[in-house]
Amino acid sequence: MRDKRSDTPIGLYAAVTVSLIAVFWADVSTPLGFAVWVFYIVPVILTVFLARPSAPVIAGVVVSAALIVGYYVSSPGVQPLTAQMNRVIAIITVFVVAFIVLQTIRSRLAVERQDWLQTGHARLTGKLSGEQREEELAESILGFIGAYVESMGGAIFLDFATSWKRAAVYGCDQPDSIPEYIQAGQGLLGQAAQENRIIVVDPVPDGYLTIGSALGSTKPRGLVIAPFAIDGVTKGVVELGFFGAVDDRVTEFLARISDPVAVAIRSAQYRAKVQNLLEETQRQAGELQAQSEELRVSNEEIEEQSRALKDSHTRLEQQQAELEQTNAQLESQADALETQKNNLLLSQSTLEAQKRELERASGYKSQFLANMSHELRTPLNSSLILAKLLADNRQGNLTAEQVKYARTILSAGSDLLNLINDVLDLSKVEAGRLELRIADVSVKNLLRDLQVTFEPLAKEKQLALRISADSAAPVILRTDGQRLEQVLRNLLSNAVKFTERGEVELTVRVPSADTVAFTVRDTGIGIAEDAQEAVFQPFRQAGQRTGPDHAGTGLGLSISRELARVLGGQILLETELGRGSSFTLVLPVAGPELGRAHAQIAPIDANGHAPIRDLKITEPAETAPLVRIAHGPDTRVLLVIEDDKSFATVIADLAREIGFEVLIAGTGQEGLTLAAQQSPHCIVLDLGLPDVTGLSVLDRLKKSPATRHIPVHVVSGSDYMEIAYPLGAAGYALKPVKREQLVKALSELERQSARRNRRVLLVEDNAIQLESLCRLFEAPEVTTVPVRSAAECLEKLKAETFDCMVLDLNLPDSSGFSLLETLSQEPAYSFPPVIVYTGRDLSGAEDEKLRRYAKSVILKGAKSPERLLDEVSLFLHQVVATMPAEKQAMLQRARSRDASLEGKRVLIVEDDVRNIFALTSVLEAHGVVPSVARNGREALAMLEATRTEARQFPDLVLMDIMMPEMDGLTATREIRKQPAWKKLPIIVLTAKATRNDQAESLQAGASDYIAKPLDVDKLLSLMRVWMPR
């Protein structure tokens, strides 16, 4: 603080002193009586300009002294008494003046002080105005006060909850050593605040804070601590340091401004509070708004929902109306149906009555015929015999004419007998009462008989008759010889009858492996096309020509046809009008029983007529080429291993009727290959195969893990049942196999395969757990096989197949991990889908290792049985569906070995198991060698390892972005920091699709990026681009 007193220019002091001395000198140099001492007032008055109140008093004393001295020193002049009186009066006057001056000075000083205080106050008020924050306020207050009271340093503390917080500091050398908080009542400051009084410390003891500037520091001399309080509450405290002593007008000033400052502080605090509240309110308003928005949105949704409801309601009503209408319609239809049904019942009963009538009638007829046959034949026989006798004319007593009459009678009688026989035969055949006598018939004998019989007839007509048999023709034929002969006779006689010139030929051929054909060819008149059908009708002849040349009843062909049918064959006709005819009787070699199943025979139509076909007897169609059947999950595939093509075809047709897709293999080897490749649902196996025995095929089927679950039905001509069943056959049938047997067997196979038992292998060493697992999976079509050790498990997998396997990791003899490794490496063990079910906590690395082999991993816990059941069911039902897809994938994999990527090493940095699996499968399929790091840090470690261990450095890095510990972009940047790795191609796999994000990847140092979801082709082409050969 500047000393106001020293502000007084020296000049004034000088003036006072000079004037004093001057007057003194004047006084001394003049004799007494000269009232020079009057002028002593001047210096005293001059002291009014000084600021010291003591100045006039001092001046007065000095003047008094000067007066006295002057009295004694001046030369005498006036009366000493007068002079003394004068001097005394002067002294009194001087003191009075001094007193006045003193008061003047005093009042002036007081005014100045007041002025100073008020100016300070006013200016402070100015500084306090405006809406300042507390800190700003504190700064400006401290700054102003500090400057105004000329303190050299200080700090101001403001009220903060229960303590005082340092708000502003100035002039201090080490501001940090000023405490930030001062507790209430702590130290002088606290005390001042608490008691609301000003404390002055003067002088300041050592150890106090130093006040400093750039050029030096020192400790203050005096300290003032003043509180600012309003309404008894202290709002702030200021501490000021002074170089000199503390002036009490400072303390007065501080006391004066205490109120306004405190008010200002309080206002600032209030303002701050209001601001906070305002912000709080705004925030809450924002919340409210958000909530009301949500409400509005849900309102809108509810509106939409109710609209949708209304719509569906209307629709429902409409539907109901329609339904009612339909109902009415249905009712009337039902009524109509009822009526129809009644009618039908009526007609049915009528028909039945008629049928019974007919039966009775036909019964009468048969009986009649049976009776009559005897009745008819007997007299006829007698007549014939007698006629014969007459015709023979043994006794020679008849005329030639009489003999001729007798011969005519004989001939007519024979014809009549034949006719009767034919009629009887036909009726018997129609009634189904024709009995066949099957025996081994000698073809040679038969032909010889025919030759003998017809030779004369042919010669008579001058026709050539040739009867021959093919070299391949069977020697023995199993059939009814009599009927066969009957047919052939009929054919031959017709041929002879209708041929005028030329020849008649009977040949026996073997058109196919199991049929024999008797062909009667003539060069006769032929049959017109429109008459071809008619000739087989009873009692009809071509052209209706009757006459001696064409005598005959016309029954022959129809009987022949029926007989052929009964024998298991048919008659085929080839003819041309004017050129001749050729009738062929085709019979099965094996006999009538299997006929229908075996030969290429056209079915008889409803009228019992075989359609007439071209005579070209073709080889039966080649068995269908062995195709790969792309069957969906629902079609059932049957594999037929049978070298007999026609039998195979029969079974195939039958199977297709039932709904199977059929594959045919002609040899055992082919059959095994097909079974392994196509995994049919069932197999029909013939034991008589050309290349290997059927039993060995059966054995191999049951030994191979891929096919041992397929049921096999064995068909054989010999009885190997005792061997076939133990080998694993599901069924056995002896040839010849009836159609019904085949149907039954195939249906059984079909039923078995549809209800195929699912097998689950449970590997768990704890008996109680195992028990509960078994019970968990108990179901009609599920078979559970429990084992308690790894060795047992391997044994089972070697011998049998399973649909699914549940594995505990803690096994007594081996860890689950090594078990899985073994299974994946050794082909001898079947490797079903594995579900790991363990109580162990798994580390991340173990988890990853397991994922490679196991389909899923379940930790034992409260909900784990549920989850286990879900996952196992998934596999049991998916087994069929996934197999073809897996096979397809296998094929694809084999085909896609890509030359440009073959053998390249790629580092995949990705933490999601699903993505890892997808990427590695794709890459491996193309011949790439992948390695995996789970996050950026691991990736860096792996790259480091290639440096120190000289392991192979990758050719390319696929880097995912979102990973824990170190994300992809950071890792990329780190990689690029190493000069050795600057050229390493890094392709970033980003889920982000915006340009900025992708640009970010490039900026981080990636060579390229590809967005998820990954387009495999695009990824591969990118890889080819960045890994050129």
Next chain:
Amino acid sequence: MSKRGVNIEDVEFHLLLEAIFQVYDHDFRGYALASLKRRATQALAKFECATFSALQDRVLREPETMRRLLPLFTIGVSDLFRDPDYFRKIREDVVPHLQTYPSLKVWVAGCSTGEELYSLVILFREAGLERRTVFYATDINNEALAIAEAGAYAMDRVAGFTQNHQRSGGTCSLSDYYTAQYDRALFQRTLRDRVVFSKHSLVSDAVFAEMNLVSCRNVLIYFERSLQDRAIGLFRDSLMPGGFLGLGSRESLRFSTHDDAFSEFSREQRLFRRVAA
């Protein structure tokens, strides 16, 4: 002469969204118009623009404006353990399922300032699942992500958090997880150990990993139906069979095309379970 029936303000607003998309790649065009427009109207006052066109002018030319506008469009209100019954349901019924997995992944989509994320981390920690879980917290707003990563919230909100935490069945005091500093509560750094923070947009980006639990609450209500569908499609593709999807209390799957991929796990708490494909 404008066409009859054409609302100029709507046109302006659409143009604004289009402009934002073209210049900044933030796609708000699929958001629910009504609520977005209301927010934008408030923003007009804040930026002292009279019309959307004026705002568009500023946005196009001043990236700073966009940066300040983004939170207005996206940040929602959230609390720790908001809707405590939802978290209680997770704690009691979902966690036993999750305990059967050796490793877990959780995605908090649209994590905003992170309250939802920390709720789940704390819940998992109390259930003993934190060590084997990786949490992915994504949002389109970098600033919100920064706040989430910092993990500090205003002190006066903590009382509400604590109440919510208790009501959700919390086993210890919420104060175990934070320290109070002046007027902020700072949540422990260890809570962030298993969390990956990343910018990700449900509008344009794709699936990035396979999840056991996806929590996306009170985000979808701000989307238009087609965008909601896309988001749900992302969740569908992310979740493994048997995985859980949690939505906000006023959200549902009923009108989405992916309804058949989920079965209802809890109707009141909007928890769904991914059915096997």
